[in-house]
Amino acid sequence: MNERLTPKTVLAVAAHADDIEFGASGAIATFAQGGAAVYYLILTDGGKGSSDHNETSEQLRDKRQAEQREALKILGGTDVFFLDYPDSHLEVTQGLKRDIVKIIRQVKPEVVITMDPTMVYSAKHGFINHPDHRAAGQATLDAVFPMARDHMTFPELMEEGLEPHVTQTVLLVNFNDHNFYVDISGVIDTKLAALAAHKSQMGDMKSVEKIVRNMARDCGQECDCDCAEGYIKIDVQNS
Numbered sequence: 747m748n749e750r751l752t753p754k755t756v757l758a759v760a761a762h763a764d765d766i767e768f769g770a771s772g773a774i775a776t777f778a779q780g781g782a783a784v785y786y787l788i789l790t791d792g793g794k795g796s797s798d799h800n801e802t803s804e805q806l807r808d809k810r811q812a813e814q815r816e817a818l819k820i821l822g823g824t825d826v827f828f829l830d831y832p833d834s835h836l837e838v839t840q841g842l843k844r845d846i847v848k849i850i851r852q853v854k855p856e857v858v859i860t861m862d863p864t865m866v867y868s869a870k871h872g873f874i875n876h877p878d879h880r881a882a883g884q885a886t887l888d889a890v891f892p893m894a895r896d897h898m899t900f901p902e903l904m905e906e907g908l909e910p911h912v913t914q915t916v917l918l919v920n921f922n923d924h925n926f927y928v929d930i931s932g933v934i935d936t937k938l939a940a941l942a943a944h945k946s947q948m949g950d951m952k953s954v955e956k957i958v959r960n961m962a963r964d965c966g967q968e969c970d971c972d973c974a975e976g977y978i979k980i981d982v983q984n985s
Contacts, residue, residue: 757786776933783824857914
C-alpha cells in the first residue's frame with residue numbers, strides 16, 4: 747500500500763458537477779475526515795446533461811449546482827466555486843488557465859485533484875472520456891505548473907493580492923493506470939451517498955452503485971484492500 751497522504755488543503759478541479767464524485771470522492775471523504783479543508787472548482791455550467799426537452803440550460807445549471815453543494819456537504823468538504831463555461835464546449839485557453847490559477851492562489855492547496863488529460867478512452871470500462879474532462883485536466887496541469895508558481899504570469903492577480911503558490915502533489919484520475927491508491931473501504935457508502943445527491947444525473951442509482959462498487963473492488967485488488975481509488979500521483983518538482 748502507498749504512503750498515506752494527509753494534506754491540510756485540497757482543491758479538486760473538474761468540468762462538471764458529479765465528475766469528482768465518480769472519480770475521487772472516496773479520497774475527498776478520506777482527506778476531509780483527516781482534517782483537510784477540501785474545495786471544489788467546477789468549470790462548466792453543466793447545462794447540457796439532460797434528456798428533458800422542457801428543461802432549460804439555466805434550470806439545469808441551477809439544479810446541478812445545488813446537487814454539487816449537497817454532495818460536497820455529504821463528503822465533509824468546505825466550499826465549491828463555480829465558473830460558467832458552456833458545457834461540452836470547454837477549451838484549453840489562457841482565460842481558463844487564469845481562472846484556475848486565481849482559485850489555486852486563493853485556496854493554496856497542497857494537493858490538487860483533476861482528470862488525467864491523456865485518458866482519451868477506457869476500453870476496459872467501455873467509455874470515451876468526455877472532451878470537457880480532458881480540457882479541464884490539461885488546463886489544471888498548466889495552471890499548477892508553472893502558472894500559479896510564477897509571479898509574472900497573470901500579473902493582474904498579484905495586483906489583487908493573490909501571491910504565487912506552489913502545489914506539492916497532483917492526483918490525476920485515470921481509470922486505466924495507477925501508481926497511487928487511496929483505501930476507500932471505510933467511505934465507499936459515503937461516496938455512493940454523494941453520487942446519489944446528483945439526482946438529475948443518476949437515472950438508475952442501483953446500476954450506478956453496482957458499477958462504482960465493482961470498480962472500487964477491482965482497484966482494491968491492485969493494492970490489497972477491499973475498495974480503493976487509483977490515481978496517477980505526481981510529486982511536483984518546482985525548480
